[in-house]
Amino acid sequence: MSDKDTHETATDGGATRAAQRHQNTDYLSEEVNLLKPSTAYMRDHLRIVWVGFVVWALIVFGPVTLTAIAPGTMTTTMPVLGFPWHYFLVGFCAPTGALVLAAIYARQRDKLDEKYGIEHTTGDPETGEAGDSGEAAATDGGVEQ
Template sequence: MTDNTSREEGDAVTDSGRAAGEAATDGGSATGDAATDGGVATSGAAQAHSNTDYLGAEVNILNPSTPYMRDHLRIVWTGFAIWVLAVWGPVTLTNLAPGVMTQTMPILQFPLHYFLVAFGAPTSALVLAFWYSRKRDALDEKYGIEHDDVAATDGGVDE
């Protein structure tokens, strides 16, 4: 093996004598090297989206590692914010403006807060589920993720 002078004195060295993160250049591995599990690289230049396993990559909610994950988390956080407003908005408004929220609505003869909590919140959940499925399908199409294969439901055996 040739002398590698590109390492700094403070570099961490593995049992094989190479700096941590260095790969064997002969296609093999040195004695004592750990086998990789094919995971996603966590450092270096970002991988092109066509070479990334988006469905198998680990997600850090505060710092997504791929463009797909960033776009997906933007959809998730937007939906979450809308859900919070739809569910907790009427309750909060009832506390802040009880006069307006507890008045009976002219046509339905229900108090406004009751209608918004009993009908508005569940309906908004259904609308958000539909919205999310459409956005997710568009995102999967944008990044070339296909769900054509049917998953086996009998313990992994295809028939």
């Protein structure tokens, strides 16, 4: 049974069909358009990136905007730590939010790669052996020369 037959007979809700289409796509010749992606993988990845960007903008610029809109509330002292609210939000919540966003992005990207059958190994896909040559995988899936 060939690899193509395996993907066509699977009944997992279409994830393997998406993986098959992904494997047959030549991404080096596809047009990359941030407003109208040409493949389903690019659309899904861009959705993750844009949602992350919007959340990041709210985390970074939210406290500054709130301080400009309501300076009385944002500059009042916190009862526990003794800092003004805007100091706490910018100094603690923004960096912590960036770390949480990075973890969420990595998790969502792993789910997306799994959906489309993308593996990040440097081994031989035919034999299943791990690559011990120390060569790093290039971003297009090949090996850097």
